[in-house]
Amino acid sequence: MDAPTGPTGTGTPKMTLLRSWVPGANDPACPFPLNNLPCGVIDTGDPRTDFCATAIGDQVLNLALLEEAGLLRPRVWRQPSATMPQGTMRTHWNGFMAMADWDAYRAALTDLLAEHGNPALRDAPDLRAQVFAPLAQAQLTWPVRIAEYTDFYAGRHHATNVGTMFRGADNALPPNWLHMPIGYNGRASSVVLSGTDIRRPWGQVKGPDEDAPRFAPSARFDLELELGAVVGRASHGPLTVDQADANIFGYVLLNDWSARDIQAWEYQPLGPFQAKATATTISPWIIPAAALGSFRVPPPVRDVPLLPHLRDTGPMFYDIDLSVTLNGHRIAATNARELSYSAAQQLAHHSSSGCPMRTGDLLGSGTISGAERAERGSLLELSWGGKTPLTLPDGTTRSFLEDGDHLALGGAARGDGYQIGFGPCEGTLLPAHDDPFKG
């Protein structure tokens, strides 16, 4: 698919592979080449010894040890002569995101790992033995403490599909949709890490033909394929789109599990609430915005011009291939460029009322769907509300998720001979508990 062209340019030229001396890093199929350097935290079993890490090739690299060894210490943003306090690279990335000079750190880390770069680590076998460990055995935990979670609705095909099903084709897009990124506040406590089992929720539901609501397990439980943006720097007051873009540290895959039957009954007039509160799964590696810089693409052509505070100022959308795999079968594939509002525009809108934004805020993009059926990022759309169930290669059909279903999202920005992978974002749906209020 060719890149859509827009008023603000044609995107950034793609970079080529940055070659590294770390095993596996130069393999075109490796999700974690030197161009990536994702931000994660390794779970050691004891929160006091958990450490920030990056993945490169088939290895994870302990950044806390690298700091303690004096090889790589983050410097303070806007105060280049100062370094961050020792221990910044322990526990989570919040302190780094809030205070550190992201670009300088990334440049120094790249130099340490590059084939012809700073040899201080490459030529120190004892230190190398300490700071590297096999990626395959790494247990990941929270990369950030999530402050608050907001979910947007910035995918036009998704909004059109859902609107058509709920309100008819003539009223598919709400009148405000073309003018701002519609969103709602979600529940940060319900965000879980990839690998966490999801329990089918109970909730209040009422079918269109039923006289009264019932309390029952959700029968229309769904996934939503989204990209999540992690806000790195706090703000107090309205941000421009450029300021917002600069405050976004990175991106994760995000599955916004959704109980469509609970949502249909509850959402008027104050929006989704318990339908979205069971769980939202994110991938444990934050892919830095800097790693995606050469995959930035221009905005879509706009039906109506945006107001100045939301106007496109450059290529802030991303060419990232995305997929949904159900029980091992790929059921959908699309691309993040299908979004109509960038995370920067979402954050600018979020801050427009003066809403304070925090380091660690998570912004879901909304479901990303393409124009074709096979590009739809939710079962609601894939099965058109259950009217055209999906047939899986194993012969079973799906309108919505069944107990035991395993869902995996995938994401990769594809360059010339390399890719920026997102790592896993998966979970298994467990059956509902017995009625918690019986007897």
Added chain:
Amino acid sequence: MDAPTGPTGTGTPKMTLLRSWVPGANDPACPFPLNNLPCGVIDTGDPRTDFCATAIGDQVLNLALLEEAGLLRPRVWRQPSATMPQGTMRTHWNGFMAMADWDAYRAALTDLLAEHGNPALRDAPDLRAQVFAPLAQAQLTWPVRIAEYTDFYAGRHHATNVGTMFRGADNALPPNWLHMPIGYNGRASSVVLSGTDIRRPWGQVKGPDEDAPRFAPSARFDLELELGAVVGRASHGPLTVDQADANIFGYVLLNDWSARDIQAWEYQPLGPFQAKATATTISPWIIPAAALGSFRVPPPVRDVPLLPHLRDTGPMFYDIDLSVTLNGHRIAATNARELSYSAAQQLAHHSSSGCPMRTGDLLGSGTISGAERAERGSLLELSWGGKTPLTLPDGTTRSFLEDGDHLALGGAARGDGYQIGFGPCEGTLLPAHDDPFKG
């Protein structure tokens, strides 16, 4: 007004004044008699020395010093032989709420301050001189770290008034309203303490006669008179109403500042977002649920029975007089018993999907309005959307808030010869900034 009677009893008999030896505490006009013992934190200018305090009479009492002096140390909930770690009563009440035996602590504190109780503090003039300070000079800071903020819509007169204005009298109450407490997730970062100035927000607005939206300062900026419930204990999974009631630590006054014009344009289909994100003001003293125990009243008579998971199980509503004062003029007075869903029912519903709830979660009740015009808890209702502006005693009129307006909410549960006061919940509206995106 007589107490409404309902299916589950007629409320708890009102207690009489508990007499204290602390000056001013037995005055019938004092908001902080021994029956109250609100939970606050005193701002010392250095977060490390801030301390948990209660107010009694015209004094504040330093609970951290009392703990250090060995007079009053919280015991661990469900583990009565264990005491909480030293320092629990510093900084905020979250640790206490999560872990301590609330009732045992309250009983011991009551005994220390009662006229004929434990003399250990009363008869120790040196200690007394250390632990007491004049309330009038106390600077209060955050009583809790707010985890997440949810706002409900549990006031029937308010929902009916707003629904009538927006959708006509025949469709005033949404169909789901009588079956569950409708709510939406708010933004915890926007909650501020009483006394904080509020800046009139900018936002995207579009009048019914306008062709396109504009970015402009909100011209319909409003208050909402609410009660806020503070969740004291975390949970993972659906709570019964009784469990939810037991997890609520206490209550605050809450003003949910609202930009009606931003809301009208943005709220379909995902609910209020930036309209509610400028600020929500809370009072700095948490009034313990235990202090309000003798003001519990039965639920309203229900039009339709609630489903089992939300069913009324006892008198969990509160007889609390509430008021709104604008520039010194009382413009509305109502009572918390006008709510149709208790905070316990709100919390039970909130947890029904499995949503994890946290210590420090804040649940706004929704605007509390009575049946009469003078009992309406928002200017939207008082001026009926601007159609019947309010005339103030100074001759000016109000449809919505004007720059410079000072708002104060008041709350008191009134017993026989005493009252449980809520303390201040106020703020002044500052003019909007110049266009943040001009030029």
